[in-house]
Amino acid sequence: MIKRFFLIASINISLLLISLPILLVYYNYNQQMLDVLTPKNEYLIRKLKSDIVLRYNVTAYNRLRTLYVYKSNEGEFLIYSLIIANKNHYPQAYFDIYHGLKFIDNLPPHNISNTYSTKLMITYLMKAVSLNHKQSVYELGKLYLQGKYVSQDSILGEKLINSSGFLKGHLLH
């Protein structure tokens, strides 16, 4: 009886050991499916938001950011940029505040701007520039060239655009 029990147990253990790699592959596949960031993956979105709000997690911030870029109401992301910028002094978040406030400014009705928003927008863009964030350097150069939100200064604008590493004229509309 005991001999039979050990026989069954050993066969079962061997079977489990053989199937373990298959099960692990299945488990990893499941996890990857869960980690796919799509607008419908509410579970992951909630997890990322909670990581940003509670742990100021920059990785979570960057992942969530990629999703909001394609959202129609991308301005909703502004609050997360504010948290990460204030807590982590993360250059990309500074730039995103600028971008978020500019997004609101560009919404209709046009030609209506708020001085406080504009002030904060430029302050944070400058902060990102001081941290050598290339996209911000380019953006600030563009603003100086256009004389938008800042007083026009073509020389400084050109200088900033050249130093940003972006090709002159690239993205310049």
Add this chain to the structure above:
Amino acid sequence: MKKRNYIIMVAFFITGILVFCQFCRDNPEEIVTVTGNNTRPIEELKRLVLLKGDKKAFDELMIAYFNEQYTGEYLFYALFMANKYNYPQAYFDVYQELENLESPYGRSIYEKDTRGFMLEYLKKGAYLGHGQSKYELGNLYMEGKYLPKDTVLGKELMAGFSF
């Protein structure tokens, strides 16, 4: 006898796999977004605010956001209504949203720029005669919180407004 052993082994094996699969499975909670007053869907309210600057929809959106896990996203709509439509309630909401976000931490999380920004919105709300903004601003002056203490101005602002 051998057949019975074989059946037991297979049964054990299948059970093991089923238990493992159940363990691996993650069941995220189903999220249902409804508005607080159950009148209009939240997406419709957002659309009305952004396309028409609908103040009623904006007020309703605030209630709808009570059901959202991260109410801070409402900041975007408050900023939009304040900046584009000069809506006093929206000025207050910008301040309130930023303040609410900070409160769970029990300490200041904002740099002086963000702090100054939220106070400017509160002041603008008060300047436009928004009662709650006046009361809140008065309270800050009374406590000397974020602003230099000024009990006279604080009382003046708080006068005539009560919850």
